[in-house]
Amino acid sequence: MLPLHLSKRFVQRCFPPANRLLTSATTTTTGDRRSSSPNQPPPPPIQVLLTESAGRGVFATRSIEPGQLIHTAKPLVSHPSISSVDKVCYLCLKNTPKCSEFQVEKVVFCSEECREQAKGFYEVEKEADWSALIAYCRTRGLKYPFLAKRLACMVISGVTSAECLDILQPARLSAEMISQMEEELCLLRGAFEDSGMNDKQLTFLNIEWYAGVLARIRINAFRIELAANAYEDLLALAAASVESEASVGNAVYMLPSFYNHDCGKTLYSSGFYEVEKEADWSALIAYCRTRGLKYPFLAKRLACMVISGVTSAECLDILQPARLSVEMISQMEEELCLLRGAFEDSGMNDKQLTFLNIEWYAGVLARIRINAFRIELAAHSYEDLLALAAASVESEASVGNAVYMLPSFYNHDCDPNTHIVWVENVEARLKALREIEAGEELRICYIDASMDRDARQNLLSKGFGFECNCPRCMSND
Ligand SMILES: C[S@@+](CC[C@H](N)C(=O)[O-])C[C@H]1O[C@@H](n2cnc3c(N)ncnc32)[C@H](O)[C@@H]1O
Secondary structure (H helix, E strand, O other): OOOHHHOHHHHHHHOOOOOOOOOHHHHOOOOOHHHOOOOOOOOOOEEEEEOOOOOEEEEEOOOEOOOOEEEEEOEEEEEEOHHHOOOEEOOOOOEOOOOOOOOEOOEEOOOHHHHHHHHHHHHHHOOOOOHHHHHHHHHHOOOHHHHHHHHHHHHHOOOOOOOOOOOOOOOOOOHHHHHHHHHHHHHHHHHHHHOOOOOOOOOOOOHHHHHHHHHHHHHHOEEEEEOOOOHHHHHHHHHHHHHOOOOOEEEEOOOHHHOOHHHHHHHHHOOHHHHHOOOOOHHHHHHHHHHOOOHHHHHHHHHHHHHHOOOOOOOOOOOOOOOOOHHHHHHHHHHHHHHHHHHHHOOOOOOOOOOOOHHHHHHHHHHHHHHEEEEOOOOOOHHHHHHHHHHHHHOOOEEEEEEEOHHHHOEEOOOOOEEEEEOOOOOEEEEEOOOEOOOOEEEEOOOOOOOOHHHHHHHHHHHHOOOOOOHHHHOOO
16 A cells, blocks of 8 residues: 555664664665665655654654655545545545546546555445444544444455554543444444344454554544645635635734734724725625635735725735636636725725736735635634534535555644645645755644644644644743
């Protein structure tokens, strides 16, 4: 299952003698080009070693440039989210039309290759009736039992071993969690038994196995959100996130960590609303609602702030802009038309609106696209948490979940130097966010890093069971 260049050599490198120290990363030659043959890509410039206080971690074996692709990783196991089952490839999670020529009963595959590869588990899976397990998970907003189901099918069909996740760190489980898992296991085993499997085939499928697998999935599973490639994808993602209850709005910041109460007062309590309330925004709202657009509202607010004089038309110029395609600009022209129209109808004159041309609007949108944060308020009550969980389960932005080997060794940092992205399918891409020196630990962020320290610590402690000791948390930021 691992990519070729991560196979044997990777396994040897990944598991050095347990007492190997942090410092050995700086002296190793792993990752240099001496060992690579002309036909093989060089091994990734990383090594798994023991850290001082966070168990194993991934370290750079040479310096890495910002934006560089460090390595890719194929999953050990993956599964589409329930709402995406008929929209994405049942194996690689690539967006796939319902009427794909590779449709097999209720599921779709993106290619003959995926359909062939999936045969291992799918031949077993399709014999059983999963409706009880699906109903159980749907009402409780559970997604991980589907990963366990797929893994069980892979074990039964012989394409993987029952112990394949054992190397990963497990979460600590409470008595409550185990009793919930007993119910899930009952439904899983029941479905297999009803499909005619015998006890011998299901020997491994006991509570020790199931709880061990779920404990590892809990800490190591990634929620897959495909990065948008096309403008249509962006529209779909925007629509999904606009609909999602989890997001309460969007904002662009300059230096979020220096953003303080006084700044907030200046920006938000004066000026723009006097301008905004004079205009009728219904056409813009209707336009954005049907297309699932949210950023025009940020542009509208910015325009009101410029008109009322609380900010300058160039205030976002310092931020990095996204590259815009011709299609995007023509869509922006329509939005601008509605925006300008609303101001003009409210009695604004040309002089007041001089700045409001397509150069300004496209420049602002290009910056918002890269720099806007989607604001999700931390949940305050159990009901809030349930609502957030339900929203995230339903959200179209996530196409599924997967567990990987190498990415599971990356520790967390609230100010990470590496990030994990999915472009087209479940294959993960680990990329450097800034320049990384040889010997430096590579860390990704497990959560939304824009939250304050207490909220981050709380989430990491509840969700992953550890107290974050990254430099940002240590400095109380
Ligand atoms: C996905 S695993 C990362 C690899 C793990 N260190 C190992 O040895 O397999 C997540 C676990 O690593 C540890 N960890 C990750 N980031 C950490 C951090 N910032 N502070 C403390 N512990 C951390 C915690 O034990 C956490 O549950």
